[in-house]
Amino acid sequence: MVLRGFRYVALTLSRCSYLILFSRGKFAAVRRVTHKVTGVAYAAKFIRKRRRSMDQRQEILHEVAVLCLAESAHRIVNLLEVYETPTEMALVLELAAGGELQRVVDLQDGLEEVEAVRIMHQVLDAIGYLHSHNIAHLDLKPQNMLLTTAYPDTDLKLCDFGISRLIREGIEVREILGTPDYVAPEILSYEPISLATDMWSVGVLAYVLLSGYSPFAGDTKQQTFCNISQCILTFPDELFEGISPAAIHFIQSTLVVDPRCRLNAAECLNHPWLTGMALLVERPLCLSPSVDPGALPAEGGDSEDSLPPSPPPPYGTPRLGPCLPPCSQHDSIIVSSPVVDIIHDRGIIC
Known part of the structure; x- marks a missing residue:
């Protein structure tokens, strides 16, 4: 641009x-x-x-x-x-006077579920707008979500687009970027980035908002990356007591190793957890076994030992163990509205 x-x-x-x-x-x-x-x-x-x-x-x-x-x-x-x-x-x-969403999560050890739903609605509104223009944010986390006023009577604003990328059909973007706890498996295995890469971070965000904890955090960064690659996901009773089955299912539907099988932003907004619907319209999930991090291909691709797809757990059943893997007017505005012109291979707009 x-x-x-x-x-x-x-x-x-x-x-x-x-x-x-x-x-x-x-x-x-x-x-x-x-x-x-x-x-x-x-x-x-x-x-x-x-x-x-x-x-x-x-x-x-x-x-x-x-x-x-x-x-x-x-x-x-x-x-x-x-x-x-x-x-x-x-x-x-x-100016977003309410500060970072991360500060609220830290102070409260997670949010009430009704507040988490409201925040997720606003996050997905922002992501949906970006994705409609083929922009992947690639660093979704509470630190990059600002509150307009003091919590809870506030609205959310997404910020920090420094590592965002333009996703174009036929042009692969492969980069190691993002924040360890929120990074998607395809980034760790150096596979192509897509809009679905953001949706993994959406699942991590939902988990963090509800529990106050990261789902994949290890004692070291390397252990965190191994947990992500294997999709080791649990919902401990002490963190998720009283959380609805719909919320668990929402998280499971986004924390899917295969990017093609994650819910997109529009599907997330229509998920029963966010709409309050009582019944889930079934959506097939692509499944394969967890991958041994030592067996991950160096340049991406599927493991040769992958098994045929198996059905997902029934809606409302909390799942422990591996997740469901692969499948105004201002006085001096000096920046004008951008015009699409040249786009580089790395997804950088200029």
């Missing part, structure tokens, strides 16, 4: 005053800023353009382009302005 009207502006953000440092990472920092004239508060994300001696401007512009594409999406954080100097870029975004 081409960003027209893009220009360099002094990074002092002269019309704004700095207030609070929200967060800082290796390559970016987010600050709360206030417009000196209007008094309106915003979030400014400052991103270094060089990382590990490599120019990352293209990746940053990709994030800008995705935000421009999603300017009409109510569940995605709104981009207002972009500033650039030779060393940094600053993205001025709407």
Whole structure:
């Protein structure tokens, strides 16, 4: 995509005053800023353009382009302005005063099921919008979900599109990226990324919201990856007591090793857990046995020892052990609406 009207502006953000440092990472920092004239508060994300001696401007512009594409999406954080100097870029975004969803999960050790359903509705609204434009977020987690006001009377905004990718038919995107607890099996085995990669993260998110714990967390990152590859999933009574069978089934329907067999965003929104329907319309799931991590093919592909598909467990039956595997007007807007022009093989929009 081409960003027209893009220009360099002094990074002092002269019309704004700095207030609070929200967060800082290796390559970016987010600050709360206030417009000196209007008094309106915003979030400014400052991103270094060089990382590990490599120019990352293209990746940053990709994030800008995705935000421009999603300017009409109510569940995605709104981009207002972009500033650039030779060393940094600053993205001025709407302020989500309620902070990260992760903070609420940590404080409450999980959410009430009715609240989890409401949050999942909003998350899936955002994902559905992205997927309708063939954009995979690839880093869905509570840290990248912002609350507009204090919980629970709040709405959710999805943010951080730095590693999102454009998925095109006939062009495979293979990259190792994402957050360990939320990463899908196909990423670990270096198989092609798809929109369904996000749906695995949706299942992990639902589990985390309901229990306060990650379903695959191990003592080490390597153990976590092994748990994901084997799809070792349990629903301990102490964490899921009182949780509805529909919620368990929802998680099982997204944590499926074969990306082709996961529910998509629209199907998730129509799942009985989110609609409140009493009966489940059966949807076939593709199954095969758990894979020994030592036997995983180096460049993707199915195990030679896979068995024929077997039927999924009845709806309402909690499953222990392996999951179901393979199958407004602003005074100076300087970023214009993007126009599709050139798209690179890595799924980076520029």
